[in-house]
Amino acid sequence: MCKPALLFNSDPDSPSMHFQSGISNTKTIPAKHMVPLLVQVQVSLGFETVFLTKAQGKKVHQVYAILLHLAWQLHMGEYSDSNITSLMKNIDEFLKACKSAFKDYSPTDFAFAKFHNVLHTDFFIRRYGALWCTCSGRWEHFHKWMKFFYTQVGRIDPDMHFSLNF
Amino acid sequence: MKCTIRIDPAYAQNPILLKCTIRIDPAYAENNMPSYVERKRAEYIATVKRGTKGEVGPAKAAAALHGLKLVDLCCKGVNMPMGDEPQQWYGMLPPDRMHLWWEGMGKHVLDWTVEMIDTNFKNKKETGTTGSLALLDLILVNLKYKNRYMQDRSWLV
Numbered sequence: 241m242c243k244p245a246l247l248f249n250s251d252p253d254s255p256s257m258h259f260q261s262g263i264s265n266t267k268t269i270p271a272k273h274m275v276p277l278l279v280q281v282q283v284s285l286g287f288e289t290v291f292l293t294k295a296q297g298k299k300v301h302q303v304y305a306i307l308l309h310l311a312w313q314l315h316m317g318e319y320s321d322s323n324i325t326s327l328m329k330n331i332d333e334f335l336k337a338c339k340s341a342f343k344d345y346s347p348t349d350f351a352f353a354k355f356h357n358v359l360h361t362d363f364f365i366r367r368y369g370a371l372w373c374t375c376s377g378r379w380e381h382f383h384k385w386m387k388f389f390y391t392q393v394g395r396i397d398p399d400m401h402f403s404l405n406f
Numbered sequence: 407m408k409c410t411i412r413i414d415p416a417y418a419q420n421p422i423l424l425k426c427t428i429r430i431d432p433a434y435a436e437n438n439m440p441s442y443v444e445r446k447r448a449e450y451i452a453t454v455k456r457g458t459k460g461e462v463g464p465a466k467a468a469a470a471l472h473g474l475k476l477v478d479l480c481c482k483g484v485n486m487p488m489g490d491e492p493q494q495w496y497g498m499l500p501p502d503r504m505h506l507w508w509e510g511m512g513k514h515v516l517d518w519t520v521e522m523i524d525t526n527f528k529n530k531k532e533t534g535t536t537g538s539l540a541l542l543d544l545i546l547v548n549l550k551y552k553n554r555y556m557q558d559r560s561w562l563v
Binding site for chain 1: 451480481482483484504505507508509510511512513514515516518519521522523525526533534535536537539541542543545546549
């Protein structure tokens with residue numbers, strides 16, 4: 241059920257658990273499933289002391305809440321100065337919350353590039369504009385969505401795709 | 407709003423071919439309407455937001471022709487002192503990989519949570535927790551089955 245799997249990965253912080261529910265495939269989980277999965281994990285953890293102690297639970301829930309909020313804040317279509325200030329405040333809180341909640345669980349003690357890079361988000365927005373407009377992820381997502389709808393509609397009526405509006 | 411409407415007499419009797427010219431008072435336009443550059447900026451943002459990949463490149467080139475700095479785009483009232491200089495990442499995360507940051511951090515958080523639950527279960531006498539990873543897996547499988555992912559509409563077919 242839970243064996244270390246990614247033996248050849250050089251990053252000691254890489255996810256390494258295996259589950260049947262899909263959480264174990266965290267290296268390959270589709271991007272569109274990330275938000276639903278994070279919500280589901282947060283619901284599963286609950287507020288009782290089944291999986292986590294009371295002190296741990298409060299901190300872990302805070303991490304999930306901020307991360308889900310960042311999912312929206314990082315992909316806004318347009319930013320104002322107050323949006324950027326709010327985003328950077330949340331990023332700062334997220335990193336602190338991670339360090340507080342998982343301080344014994346990061347093999348590198350959070351000394352990996354991905355954990356640091358996000359502190360430069362305001363630089364990138366001020367330099368290049370909204371992240372979602374320059375993010376290559378949107379093209380991958382849109383392409384997958386188009387393929388998904390095409391296949392779903394095509395099964396019912398091959399001509400129905402003409403009525404889809406995006 | 408002050409404007410003059412002039413109906414072309416050649417088409418006045420034919421409602422289908424009715425042709426008119428609307429001339430907006432320049433003084434009114436200057437004070438009450440967005441500037442030409444601002445309108446081009448809005449058009450560019452609309453193209454970037456909704457356009458296809460093939461439309462964004464030409465729209466960027468057109469925006470540059472209209473005197474728009476690309477750094478000003480998609481940011482309202484943001485001071486951008488760096489100017490339109492060539493990209494230099496200095497080993498940092500480029501903005502076009504932001505999705506990798508967010509999704510990657512989500513995976514790290516999931517992994518740390520799983521490690522924490524596993525450690526708690528192994529030391530359950532001290533922590534007082536009873537939930538194992540197998541139980542978490544079972545709950546997730548059931549949630550996934552009951553609710554399905556938001557994008558999963560296969561049950562409609």
